[in-house]
Amino acid sequence: MMKMHLVLSLLGLLSLSCAHTDFYTSIGHMTDLLNTERDLVTSLKDYIKAEELKLAEIKKWAEKLDHLTVTATKDPEGFLGHPVNAFKLMKRLNKEWVQLENLVLKDISDGFISNLTIQRQYFPNDEDQTGAAKALIRLQDTYRLETDTISKGNLPGVKHKSSLTAEDCFDLGKTAYTDADYYHTEPWMEQALRQLDEGEESSVDKVTVLDYLSYAVYQQGDLDKALMLTNRLLELDPEHQRGNGNLRYFKYIMSKESNKSSSSLSEGEEVRTRKGRPKDHLPERQKYEMLCRGEGVKMTPRRQKRLFCRYHDGNRNPSFILSPTKQEDEWDKPRIVRYHDIISDEEISKVKALAKPRLRRATISNPITGVLETAHYRISKSAWLSAYEDPVVARLNNRIQGLTGLDVSTAEELQVANYGVGGQYEPHFDFGRKDEPDAFKELGTGNRVATWLFYMSDVEAGGATVFPEVGAAVYPKKGTAVFWYNLFENGEGDYSTRHAACPVLVGNKWVSNKWIHERGQEFRRPCNLSELD
Template structure:
């Protein structure tokens, strides 16, 4: 018995829905790349399907045209037309041909389900045909992608007109936005409380709607949202006047957006000042004085290790105290490809510590996917960890719990990580340490230092910014940033607040090696000065 095709198709789609619901594609460029590849296969199947449908329709049109030619010989109301047609031997022959050969072809084509090839192309990625498994985007991914665009526009103050016409911070493409797209972005900005940005998106949507002839959305529809956003903006500036100057908008004149902003550095910054400095650093602005910048140097260093006396490390200094360094060319392309290769199957949505230390949770403050690599299973990872130990002088022995496993992260659309501290314990209360922190974490001690490899270059954006120090480290494939999270006294160094700037264009891969206090007792000693 032949199964009902429609029922089979419905069953296939029902099977796909749970997998699609789990999709979270926008948080990883690796996932997005796989989806683009899947779409290419689907488009090829759709092209074949379209060709088959056009062939089928052409055959039906030919049948109808032949019949119309025959019926045109008489008048429809003439009672003798059918008899006259039947009396014509050629007409009779064509009638037999139409209802045997031609009709059989039409019927056979109608029975074939060409759409099943498209379903198979789609399910081949989702179901894992050939050992592959591709997550399909869900509505959550659409919202995430929209929020990423809103975030990029806000942080980098991108030119709205250029952005909607495919110019993303100087990178031109055919990826343009419609009036409906801009309206969608404006709604997201509004829901996020970013009223000035929402007004910009709505104004651009209004302009594009006029240029499009109200094709995707009408100007009247946009105008309703625009008026609501302006009203909300006016009300917010009455209760919080600082919001009226926090973000340059199209409500202000263009020359006002380029006015010089005074930035303050230090450990006593307000959250607003931290955010302001962070965004400025992401845009590439210089917050340190030229005199201080002149004191920063690049040099070769043997790091007090015999291995580097013959082949010293290339060091770039970004800040003096606390010391913030970049070690260049510490990973080869082979090692990078190997690390990324074994990490890709393990990538999962990055988690952050929950409220009051209660477990881990997914958060919008960090959009990336991560995997953890244990050096006990791979000789290359062991070799890289040993290199970190030689460069830093700190123990990276995972088995002895002196350090954590290597974490590999891949950032997605507008991938970012809001400013945070890497230390986990020193800022916790005694009750939080007792009830919310696993005893193993207490044995390992806090994260004394961070060694962060850059596994890729980034076309635009993606810097690691330190808003309280006023400096940033930009991704450079094969290099690594290094800093201490704790002072020698064991106190947390609050000035090491840092975050990952949103990725504007390109793919960002990083690998973190967090070194714990355990095992560093004889490697980094205390001093008599509590401020050290």
């Protein structure tokens, strides 16, 4: 049985790359880890069962020998006067106790340990744990979630509610602390402390939490609170070396500041103020996060009147005349349209099955060199599918061409993407701007004239596609697709198409993109004679 589970586990690992695969960036790949853990649990249960059988056999030995020795020691000479008893004593001490010794020393954990050792090399590493922790912190910021809400698992649309322990909260705070992100260290250490104060048993203690928390608070400029927390730490552990050192330092700083008025600060000395959210919280990011929360969407009554639903035949394309598609206007400028029931569940399953074994950390095109590279602001995995690989891919390409009227022979291959924990793609342009002349030079097909985006899953919460420049938000809906032009008819880039994929709060987001290029569109979408149009 142990060998069977070892083989099953090894077969499951064949789907994983020998190199580390950034598990946290794809929910799809993380499901492989659940299967691996399931096999390990089965192997562990087999080991426990074998140990229990071994222990039961030892107990039988003990019970038999206990009964025998109690009887024998009451009348040793009379007992050994029986020649059979004398013979059996010699035999027991010569052979049977050796057999018992071998039974006790028998190691039946080899199968489980071998299984665990083999699979450990494919386990997530520190980078994955850190990435998942940062994803939770990113979700906390984007959706303005309280640490208590996350810790108790009270998220919208959850199917499998789960909570964080005090140790989990401490680890999240420590992740932020390691990055000198004291803004996020504080609330997570406070959450850990709150759960400990409520009586939760944990491997982490209050002294350790207070040590990190007091320093994080001090780094943000709140000396009074830092002093209060340090005093509480020393009440629990009066001999704490760092706590005593911090206490003396905080008192020294406070006494020094009390002797100075705010008007007499020496040159270059900073006024002690509470620091806010750290790095890169720019106006665009604020707009982006507001749209992700469903705030700031500029859907005015006047705009709403210009948006319609219709049956679309792809400009009398023969494939859609008898069976037109349902088209809905999502936005006017830039014009974003959604096609409903445009990809079937069977097609989605096939595309995912083709893509999953090849999912790799998603890349972006370096605007200077044009070379593909990974980026921290795109948390997902992707794979590229060619039309020749399967009839389903070819059929989807033909469908896009028929509905848009654009030539897809020069388009990029179908890119399938699966988002990970808190998966997102921060604001970006799909087209290459004037200061990025080599963005798509290697392809030789010109700029990206348009974007087609299939939604291949529903998302319980989060995961919207938002356009910060115009205040638009488009929500994932399985089986639909959205389409927009990135370039005006004169070939200039439409900067209002700057968009982002919001972090997935709850759920598993699968999409596939088709980026259509300029070459081949000369007669399908001719360039306008006016530079201003």
